[in-house]
């Protein structure tokens with residue numbers, strides 16, 4: 001089927017528009033949006049009531065070259081990224097970095113231009129509101145990533161208001177659970193050996 005004529009779901013339209021906004025040459029110097037910032041914004045959008053059909057869950061994932069962490073990822077969102085790619089509306093690139101492993105970058109294909117131009121205004125404006133500062137209403141609310149502390153937040157360039165995005169689950173919770181598990185397992189084995 002011609003990618004121009006496919007009927008997309010509301011969520012797929014929201015996702016395509018979000019990616020087009022993030023890779024728009026007029027607003028943004030980057031041609032590709034990397035998967036981690038995209039996941040952060042998808043998670044943020046779900047928490048704001050967008051992507052109605054999406055859910056999220058902490059998934060152990062290789063994270064910005066810092067080993068594995070529990071990151072809140074939307075399975076439905078990942079599926080739609082794959083679907084949009086298969087439909088020829090998104091293209092991907094593997095970007096290498098000196099500091100991190102390979103990461104995937106996304107951008108809309110030229111074939112997506114017709115789909116994007118025909119998007120309903122409500123879909124565009126609901127995604128646009130993500131970038132409006134809740135404090136001063138300026139469209140200057142953008143994602144900031146602090147890699148060192150694995151923290152993600154939206155920050156207003158105009159008034160400096162910021163809002164946390166809890167994409168990465170606190171490490172101490174999963175760590176203490178794991179440590180307790182291995183401790184009891186070790187104890188059990190020692191008892192077993194003593195009985196021999």
Ligand SMILES: [Zn+2]
Pocket residue numbers: 133134135136137138156157158159160161
């Ligand atoms: Zn502001």
